[in-house]
Amino acid sequence: MTTMKNAVVLVTGANRGLGRALVEAALAAGARRVYAGARNPDQLAASVARDPERVVPLALDITNESSLAAAASRAPDVTMLFNNAGVVSSHGVLTSSTARIMQDFATNVFGTLAATKAFLPALQRAGAAGGASVVNVLSVVSLASMPALGGYSASKAAAASVTEALRTDLANANIRVHGVFAGAMDTDMTRDMQMPKARPEDVARAIFDGVERGLDDIFPDPMSQGAFATWRSDPKELARQLASM
Numbered sequence: 001m002t003t004m005k006n007a008v009v010l011v012t013g014a015n016r017g018l019g020r021a022l023v024e025a026a027l028a029a030g031a032r033r034v035y036a037g038a039r040n041p042d043q044l045a046a047s048v049a050r051d052p053e054r055v056v057p058l059a060l061d062i063t064n065e066s067s068l069a070a071a072a073s074r075a076p077d078v079t080m081l082f083n084n085a086g087v088v089s090s091h092g093v094l095t096s097s098t099a100r101i102m103q104d105f106a107t108n109v110f111g112t113l114a115a116t117k118a119f120l121p122a123l124q125r126a127g128a129a130g131g132a133s134v135v136n137v138l139s140v141v142s143l144a145s146m147p148a149l150g151g152y153s154a155s156k157a158a159a160a161s162v163t164e165a166l167r168t169d170l171a172n173a174n175i176r177v178h179g180v181f182a183g184a185m186d187t188d189m190t191r192d193m194q195m196p197k198a199r200p201e202d203v204a205r206a207i208f209d210g211v212e213r214g215l216d217d218i219f220p221d222p223m224s225q226g227a228f229a230t231w232r233s234d235p236k237e238l239a240r241q242l243a244s245m
């Protein structure tokens with residue numbers, strides 16, 4: 001079981017949406033320090049004002065190696081990395097340009113992997129000292145494609161595969177790797193989509209609960225729990241349901 005006492009948390013994409021809620025949830029759970037990563041750290045003022053002693057703003061673009069290296073040297077004590085930053089750049093696989101689909105992969109797959117590598121020395125030190133965690137924010141569309149977001153779905157499926165590989169690769173270093181198969185949340189990302197959406201605050205709390213319980217795969221909201229139940233009994237049925245959205 002992972003304990004939050006003395007945890008030093010880093011959240012990527014912390015300036016809005018789920019990332020901002022994860023910062024709040026980390027503070028509420030008792031984290032010793034929370035590094036809030038954002039491409040534009042000016043957008044972190046409200047989170048820093050919430051608890052200036054514990055919230056440290058950090059300039060961080062997960063698609064930029066030098067930005068990641070600078071952030072990693074400013075945050076050498078991270079014990080828990082939340083790879084939350086993500087984009088929906090493409091839509092259908094036939095209607096989206098290759099450049100758009102590549103943008104989804106650049107952020108959601110390669111950016112997530114690059115952030116993990118950048119903070120690996122810190123996580124390895126924490127692992128040797130008692131334990132560390134990586135939490136990758138995936139999606140229900142990691143389980144089956146939503147064709148309306150086929151490029152994004154492919155990137156989130158690849159991110160789930162990378163998450164599994166990391167789980168094995170990092171187990172000997174005492175670093176737990178969690179995947180979060182989130183359903184629709186009420187954030188900027190889904191502003192134009194009409195469907196039931198979970199509150200990011202509730203999802204963030206459920207993610208921390210799953211991490212503390214040591215779950216590999218976390219289904220933090222009613223949509224993701226229903227999707228997982230469907231996928232377990234009939235993966236094709238989940239694909240059919242997502243195709244109708």
Ligand SMILES: NC(=O)c1ccc[n+]([C@@H]2O[C@H](COP(=O)([O-])OP(=O)(O)OC[C@H]3O[C@@H](n4cnc5c(N)ncnc54)[C@H](OP(=O)(O)O)[C@@H]3O)[C@@H](O)[C@H]2O)c1
Nearest residue numbers: 013017018039061062084085086139182184185187188189
């Ligand atoms: N919303 C949903 O329904 C839903 C469902 C399942 C999974 N998810 C996943 O949940 C995570 C959070 O999404 P959200 O709903 O909170 O979306 P959001 O409100 O659009 O926020 C996305 C965050 O990612 C950041 N980001 C994007 N590219 C980045 C980069 N290269 N470097 C650093 N930060 C970057 C954004 O920063 P800027 O402000 O600088 O753009 C923003 O802070 C994502 O991984 C998303 O795929 C979302």
